[in-house]
Amino acid sequence: MTGTQDTEGTEGTEAEGARPPAARTRTRKASWKHIGPGIVVAATGVGAGDLVATLIAGSKFGYTLLWAAIAGCLVKISLAEATGRWHLATGRTILDGWRSLGAWTSVYFGLYVIVWGFIYGAAAMSSTALPLAALFPDTPGGLKTFAIAAGLIGLALVWFNRYARFEKLMTVLIGIKFLIVVYVAVRVAPDVPAALAGLVPVLPDGSFFYTLGLIGGVGGTITMAAYGYWINSKGWTDASWMKMMRLDNRVAYLTTGVFVVAMLIIGAELLHASHLALEGGGDKGLLGLSDILEERFGVFTAKLFLVGFCATSFSALVGVWHGVSLLFADFTERLLRTRQGIEENAVEEVAKGRRERSWPFRAYMLWLTFPPMGLLWLDEPFGLVVAYGVLGALFMPFLALTLLWLLNSVRTPLEWRNGWVSNGMLLVAGLLFVVLCVQQLRELPW
Template identity: 50%
Template sequence: MVMAATGVGVGDLVAALVAGTLYGNVFVWAIVMGALLKYILNEGIGRWYLATGQTILQGWHSLGKWATGYFGIYLVILGFAFGAAVTSATALATTTMFPALPLWSWAVIHSLAGFLLVWSGHYRLFEQVMIVLVGVMFVTEVGSAAILFPNLAELSLGLVPRLPDGSLFYALGLIGGIGATVTLAAYGYWLREKGWKGSSWIPMMRLDLTVAYTMTGLFTLSLLVVGMELLFGTGIILEGDKGMVELTRIVGKELGEAVRWLFLIGFWSASFTSLWGRGTGSPTSSPTLSAF
């Protein structure tokens, strides 16, 4: 549940939404491939930790300082860029719901909330809150797709790999974005917090990742369905986090104000779980500091 919540951010949902809006069911295969690829990568990371007791960052450190130095530079740049983007996205959702406070105020509030939750160092609390927010995301995102009654036979045609002209970067964005990147490095820390050690835990770890990436793929596919059913062929193109706000307006118009609010809550949940989850690695130990 923690993997699914952390790995699905607003950027991934927007990418799926835009792909469904522009190309209909064409990129179902890319979502499936992205979830499968991240499962394979993370299964290797999980086996490494269970076999050695070391996280993937500690493993890279054993190769020499150049390895963690390279990743450290990447992580610092990503941290600033992602930190700004995810707090803005989270604030955008709450500003839309509660416009009494400006966007910058909500961004500061969410940044401080994320910091305090991570600083508290209680993995059990972290896990429980993430499970609740995954439930919210499931009800809102998957529920929205189900309300639109997609044609499953037509949707299944998207399992056949195709690349329409000019669509390569949309496909790569979906394949690479699903499940995130820092989330992979964080997995070993979450296994450590759970107390999973030794090869006897490999079957449980594989089941854990199967559930995680099944849900990740389902969340992403749901937004593709929403884009396909509501916007495909209309000429409306939604881009960036603000596109999600515009989508909530369209959802409200088509499905009612109650569904619009549910969708906004799902938008907020997807943003805040990414902010919190990717900021942890381990709530009691920063993955970057541990590696160095």
């Protein structure tokens, strides 16, 4: 294992044989200039659905659930740290870890990633198209035109670029959505004393599942598992990068936390304090917020918010097209090579960019893009929305509980196994996501 960087646009291109043995195990200094994978996971993990959930929580309960948004960031920091620690400490990918737990994990993941990708592709394209259709209402074909264009542009950006350029693109997108949402939050003039009071954990009447959803929904579902692949793509391939990974991860969820708190402020001030409700459900509710912003602050602020909405949805789309395709490529390549009796170092394959050039990587991108376009012609795809919510809920317990298993076993070097804090956070996360999953299933229109 080495700590080399990918030769395309990243630092440290020494070959393993050129390094003295001690250099491979030294702890590298955590440096702000190397931050990147965390920005990618933050840009991908917070999509329009997270904006809506946070906005609704703010509109219904004001600042009361601010503590839950922050707690959600702490839960996801623990999950992402555990994923990254597994990749760096063991030199194996999370797919390798799952396979070591039994064939059932491969069956579960294989079925999940196929069904989820089909549904998510349509949801992501539609979500990106909504603000564009509002900004350019006279475009022929309207929503469908923009949705198809979003999918094709996302496909091209990932297909023709490698991780280094992909990371730069995601940094630009998160910068746009972060600055716009924070700007709007400042414009609505937050009630600072009420916000500080919201840091005290309380549960207003009727807020239990909103609270759990806010904690569990901040910053990603299956993309949490992609974080390990992004740090490997950056060139971080062994435990010497552990401090850097942890700094990177904390920056990611600090950014996410500020973003989510800003949206909760917008919901609390614009909707809760004014006793207003959003028109339309799901992502369409964000268009209703744009109308309210136009009434209060003028056309410029409303249009700017739509640009932020678009950047939020599109960054999630591009991040999934890249990150989940890496997961699928690793899953497929490992399955094929195991059957052929071929051994490989999957972490090094990712670090060298070979997974990004593999046919399974590109096949999954095509799966995300073209088959879901047929769903765009459904007039009222309520079943699609319900299925997407349930599928998201089904993955997080699997991730949290398998990480708990892997990082307390002999599969992980003793130095890097879970301590009581990590065990506590992963156990809480696993139980939280189980409850949310059961709730999602209960709400299905059986």
